[in-house]
Amino acid sequence: MVNLGFSIGDLHFKNPVLTASGTFGYGPEFDDFLDVSRLGGIVVKGTTLEPREGNLYPRMAETPSGMLNAVGLQNKGIDYFEKNIYPSISGYDTNIIVNINGSYVDDYVTLAERINTLDKIPAVELNISCPNVKMGGMAFGTNLDSAREVTRAVRAAYSKILIVKLSPNVTNIVDFAKVVEEEGADSISLINTILGMSIDVEKMRPALSTITGGLSGPAIKPVALRMVWQVAKAVKIPVIGMGGIMTTSDALEFLLAGASAVQIGTASFIDPQASIKILEGIEKYLIEKGFSEIKEIVGYINRTK
Amino acid sequence: MVNLGFSIGDLHFKNPVLTASGTFGYGPEFDDFLDVSRLGGIVVKGTTLEPREGNLYPRMAETPSGMLNAVGLQNKGIDYFEKNIYPSISGYDTNIIVNINGSYVDDYVTLAERINTLDKIPAVELNISCPNVKMGGMAFGTNLDSAREVTRAVRAAYSKILIVKLSPNVTNIVDFAKVVEEEGADSISLINTILGMSIDVEKMRPALSTITGGLSGPAIKPVALRMVWQVAKAVKIPVIGMGGIMTTSDALEFLLAGASAVQIGTASFIDPQASIKILEGIEKYLIEKGFSEIKEIVGYINRTK
Amino acid sequence: MAKRIEDLKIIENKRLNNDFFVLELSANDKLPVFKPGQFVQVRVDGSPKTFLRRPISIHDVDYGRNTFKLLIQITGKGTKTLSKLSNGDFLNLIYPLGNSFGLPDKNEKILLVGGGCGVAPLLFLGKYLKSNGYVPDILFGFRNSERIIELEEYLEIGKVFLTTEDGSRGEKGYITSHSIFSNGTYDKIYCCGPDSMMRAIAGYCKKNNIACEVSLENLMACGIGACLCCIVDTVNGNLCTCIDGPVFNITELKW
Amino acid sequence: MAKRIEDLKIIENKRLNNDFFVLELSANDKLPVFKPGQFVQVRVDGSPKTFLRRPISIHDVDYGRNTFKLLIQITGKGTKTLSKLSNGDFLNLIYPLGNSFGLPDKNEKILLVGGGCGVAPLLFLGKYLKSNGYVPDILFGFRNSERIIELEEYLEIGKVFLTTEDGSRGEKGYITSHSIFSNGTYDKIYCCGPDSMMRAIAGYCKKNNIACEVSLENLMACGIGACLCCIVDTVNGNLCTCIDGPVFNITELKW
Numbered sequence A, B: 001m002v003n004l005g006f007s008i009g010d011l012h013f014k015n016p017v018l019t020a021s022g023t024f025g026y027g028p029e030f031d032d033f034l035d036v037s038r039l040g041g042i043v044v045k046g047t048t049l050e051p052r053e054g055n056l057y058p059r060m061a062e063t064p065s066g067m068l069n070a071v072g073l074q075n076k077g078i079d080y081f082e083k084n085i086y087p088s089i090s091g092y093d094t095n096i097i098v099n100i101n102g103s104y105v106d107d108y109v110t111l112a113e114r115i116n117t118l119d120k121i122p123a124v125e126l127n128i129s130c131p132n133v134k135m136g137g138m139a140f141g142t143n144l145d146s147a148r149e150v151t152r153a154v155r156a157a158y159s160k161i162l163i164v165k166l167s168p169n170v171t172n173i174v175d176f177a178k179v180v181e182e183e184g185a186d187s188i189s190l191i192n193t194i195l196g197m198s199i200d201v202e203k204m205r206p207a208l209s210t211i212t213g214g215l216s217g218p219a220i221k222p223v224a225l226r227m228v229w230q231v232a233k234a235v236k237i238p239v240i241g242m243g244g245i246m247t248t249s250d251a252l253e254f255l256l257a258g259a260s261a262v263q264i265g266t267a268s269f270i271d272p273q274a275s276i277k278i279l280e281g282i283e284k285y286l287i288e289k290g291f292s293e294i295k296e297i298v299g300y301i302n303r304t305k
Numbered sequence C, D: 001m002a003k004r005i006e007d008l009k010i011i012e013n014k015r016l017n018n019d020f021f022v023l024e025l026s027a028n029d030k031l032p033v034f035k036p037g038q039f040v041q042v043r044v045d046g047s048p049k050t051f052l053r054r055p056i057s058i059h060d061v062d063y064g065r066n067t068f069k070l071l072i073q074i075t076g077k078g079t080k081t082l083s084k085l086s087n088g089d090f091l092n093l094i095y096p097l098g099n100s101f102g103l104p105d106k107n108e109k110i111l112l113v114g115g116g117c118g119v120a121p122l123l124f125l126g127k128y129l130k131s132n133g134y135v136p137d138i139l140f141g142f143r144n145s146e147r148i149i150e151l152e153e154y155l156e157i158g159k160v161f162l163t164t165e166d167g168s169r170g171e172k173g174y175i176t177s178h179s180i181f182s183n184g185t186y187d188k189i190y191c192c193g194p195d196s197m198m199r200a201i202a203g204y205c206k207k208n209n210i211a212c213e214v215s216l217e218n219l220m221a222c223g224i225g226a227c228l229c230c231i232v233d234t235v236n237g238n239l240c241t242c243i244d245g246p247v248f249n250i251t252e253l254k255w
């Protein structure tokens, strides 16, 4: 048997396969397809203080080996989450992480404080990288000072595990990684979607109601992998990699590049069982290659010549 | 008959389909497949002052709907170009544009001066966006001050049409577009490749000798299109769009978003006749939609609600 | 009803005309009981242009043979690829998905309206209604006579009326201008087809106080309520077409 | 010789064993005269994982029937897709590409060495040599007997020697340890196969002063000298495998 476990701070994960925010609902959506408790963790839908309706339809466009989305953080707000959703998912035997979003620093802080009180939520993922909202979101993740400010404020207010999710829409991702590490983040997750666009040539108009949206799926994998590799070399805290992971081999690329764990996003739309298949595939790979612990392959390419 | 022509400054192009630097050789490589003179223009291989061997093998990796390359500006230098290549291609009845590259500002200036003397080269494309060289290249294209400095210096030394090719690896592409416009560029072309990476999971090592490389092909199209749209709205000079254009429909997306012309890159590897097919397709589209001039569709989506 | 993901065997791929074909799929395990209006998410393998699954309605079910059918219109790359599948090939499906059409009240006079690929779910619905004692009228609209599909099975359900845009068969014009609407008085209309058609029918129903359910064809990524891409603006806020629909009563919609 | 891009019809797809198959392709226009060692760039349609063309050597030519063959080893997604093509399907090719093997001097004793899919170009080369009056020996290496392809056609060219890694047929071990190398004295060796094998053969040739040409299998994007991805470091600087090769005399290489 191989040891797939890893830790962020004092939080143990039984394996390195998590699901990405906004692509796995709250978990129950997938109960028919897999045993959610087998996953290393699930990052639930982007949550805000107040309920949000998100952007207008159409919110999605297919692109070569990828998709654009412009959901815009539709969710019922933290009150509803606490009262209606939290009770129904806190039975999962896995780490449930809430992805938090705000328009102002205070929003993030209040959300983190609220979630601090929820026993079964051991971590938050600070989303400073949503490209689909007018205020907040990516604005925090593409400006070093804002990234610093929001991370610092949440860290001061929140005592459990703090993961900060970075935006790929920046010149130098390492600068952002270092800033959030300095401000006390326990882990960094990346990448969120890349800002993209699509036009319906027959109708001569943008495919999305918002014109631009976030690109995800295999198309972005090479960019995501490069950023994860850059960040993992530059920080000491664990890095969670994502972006276009569809197969075991994709997930292994991220681990070999230095990610301690991966998140499965868009893949779950195409194969709701993708996360579990990847988990099984990683275990098989380790056995075949003769490793006994997942950490032996984390950052492997940086250790050899 | 529809009018496909457009102009950059006083330079007329008979149609808006050009080929992208580094993907079409110098032209003769494609003589067996198409009549190069039918194209709106060809941008020849990245050229430097001195001959360069480029990076070590392997320089290429296939990715989902795309490819990574790490050629690193292999070329025989400007002397060889002037003596051996220029005479053999100056018979093409199309605009031949030289893509120039350097490690220092002076390199760019000297190259531009040299090319200023070549009658049959009406324009240069200033490549400040090559991700595959250690010095120069993308370093100029990801720093506003450097972008300004190199554009200003070349503009002062070079009197013909100056196109500046931007890097997509920045937080805010519009800032760069405005700077080079201010410094007197006649046109902006974008995007160059996006920095990416790939790992051979079986061999447990990076797929490229340089670890990272430039991502091109359909995978990057949504990102390229978004940037072209952003830039075209922000500047007054003509914009040349590229990034993942494989079909007529792809090219039309860029034109509708605001590009005055397009460059065909990676597509020429898969179908050496792609550029001509796209040219024919654009003409057909204009006729079917009842337009008589290409400029009627340039930026169309910005004119309607 | 639990959703499943499964490779189903194609036992027939029948081309109806240039635009339409019917796939008959055979399941290994016993089929669940489908409800009319439900759909499946089809994985079109192979092409970079068909990255996401494609939602397709359940067209007909044969519990005896443990098979069901999809009626598909070729509209793009994905449906084109599907049209080339051969008997014996396997197709990966997530199913059954979505809510369903509601039964009408007793003795109501019913009309089924379908345009283009919107006719697909109406066969299953029609058979279901018939087995529950209703005899609905059926109205289909097609671009021209070449696109009309075989109508035999529908004729067993009720009277069938047609429009074609070019008048090559049935009444000429759009479906919404068919004389049936000025003559007939229906108590309930079930409708599936292009957005513009459904909106027109919904408008007519509202004006004439006719109950109406429509089956929406919004763009979908996941089909299982996870992505929130398929939303429709309703009186209860944004709902998901894939789990709260695809069938909506027009009183819910902000049309 | 002008390069062309053309849809060629598959007139036979013959499976040799688990790993290898042969496609026979028929051209509409009269085939150009191919040179042994040349290759084609195949467009594998459909999958996002086979974005680029795949380089495949010309395995055999039949000018009379205006057809030629490709011998392909299934090594990944692209070759797997190709293996499933049926008679009558079309395949888009750019061809003919690359330089060619050089004729040996008169009366030289020749050995052809092939490993894995490296055997592909050697049939065409062998036939060419034979038609020019040479009787080469042939040495092939395979992983095990199950992977060995049919050898009849090669036996008509010259003596055939075999190694398998597990000793299930021919001599046991790697190709480079075959006894032929200690017994035979060749004047020229033509070699195609995995990099490590070609390097070992090249080393042997250098030590023993034997002329040697190898056909490289570098990764290619364009195949026509436009992308500069396929380079090999030679005494004359970086050359392109696709236009300056794929055949190189080992004296040119920095091995």
Ligand SMILES: Cc1cc2nc3c(=O)[nH]c(=O)nc-3n(C[C@H](O)[C@H](O)[C@H](O)COP(=O)(O)OP(=O)(O)OC[C@H]3O[C@@H](n4cnc5c(N)ncnc54)[C@H](O)[C@@H]3O)c2cc1C
Binding pocket: A061, A062, C039, C050, C052, C053, C054, C055, C056, C057, C058, C070, C071, C072, C073, C074, C075, C076, C077, C078, C079, C080, C117, C120, C121, C216, C217, C218, C219, C220, C246
């Ligand atoms: C609940 C539901 C049931 C449906 N039932 C049927 C049916 O029974 N028969 C049938 O022929 N069609 C049906 N459709 C429409 C069908 O899904 C689309 O025609 C199909 O997805 C087009 O795919 P394509 O690759 O051929 O076209 P492309 O134009 O290449 O598709 C491009 C993108 O747009 C999406 N798309 C395009 N049109 C639609 C559409 N109308 N609805 C949803 N997504 C679309 C595709 O999924 C893809 O992401 C249904 C749609 C929905 C939502």
Ligand SMILES: Cc1cc2nc3c(=O)[nH]c(=O)nc-3n(C[C@H](O)[C@H](O)[C@H](O)COP(=O)(O)OP(=O)(O)OC[C@H]3O[C@@H](n4cnc5c(N)ncnc54)[C@H](O)[C@@H]3O)c2cc1C
Binding pocket: B061, B062, D039, D050, D052, D053, D054, D055, D056, D057, D058, D070, D071, D072, D073, D074, D075, D076, D077, D078, D079, D080, D117, D120, D121, D216, D217, D218, D219, D220, D246
């Ligand atoms: C000049 C030349 C002649 C060749 N002749 C033959 C032949 O006659 N028969 C045969 O079976 N094979 C031949 N090969 C090798 C063949 O091109 C590869 O096996 C094939 O490209 C693998 O594709 P895939 O999609 O199945 O594998 P994948 O591993 O899925 O391919 C992934 C990527 O790697 C590339 N690639 C992988 N292996 C090679 C390789 N060895 N050479 C070049 N590119 C590679 C693919 O093109 C693709 O970009 C030749 C290669 C070259 C360069």
Ligand SMILES: Cc1cc2nc3c(=O)[nH]c(=O)nc-3n(C[C@H](O)[C@H](O)[C@H](O)COP(=O)(O)O)c2cc1C
Binding pocket: A020, A021, A022, A023, A045, A046, A047, A069, A071, A073, A099, A127, A130, A165, A191, A192, A193, A215, A216, A217, A218, A220, A242, A243, A244, A245, A263, A264, A265, A266, A267, C227, C228, C229
């Ligand atoms: C439909 C959709 C909704 C998403 N919503 C969120 C979100 O609410 N919060 C967040 O941090 N990321 C969100 N993401 C981004 C993903 O979590 C992930 O970072 C991104 O999709 C890249 O991974 P992938 O290519 O594996 O999907 C969303 C992505 C998609 C496709």
Ligand SMILES: Cc1cc2nc3c(=O)[nH]c(=O)nc-3n(C[C@H](O)[C@H](O)[C@H](O)COP(=O)(O)O)c2cc1C
Binding pocket: B020, B021, B022, B023, B045, B046, B047, B069, B071, B073, B099, B127, B130, B165, B191, B192, B193, B215, B216, B217, B218, B220, B242, B243, B244, B245, B263, B264, B265, B266, B267, D227, D228, D229
């Ligand atoms: C193999 C290769 C070599 C390239 N060399 C150059 C170069 O020398 N100079 C340059 O400005 N861009 C170079 N590019 C970038 C292309 O010109 C183009 O900007 C990029 O590939 C995006 O377009 P595409 O997706 O259509 O290929 C190169 C791209 C490739 C794939």
Ligand code: FES
Binding pocket: C219, C220, C221, C222, C223, C224, C225, C226, C227, C228, C229, C230, C231, C240, C241, C242, C243
């Ligand atoms: S399609 Fe994903 S929520 Fe409906």
Ligand code: FES
Binding pocket: D219, D220, D221, D222, D223, D224, D225, D226, D227, D228, D229, D230, D231, D240, D241, D242, D243
């Ligand atoms: S493969 Fe492009 S230059 Fe050789």
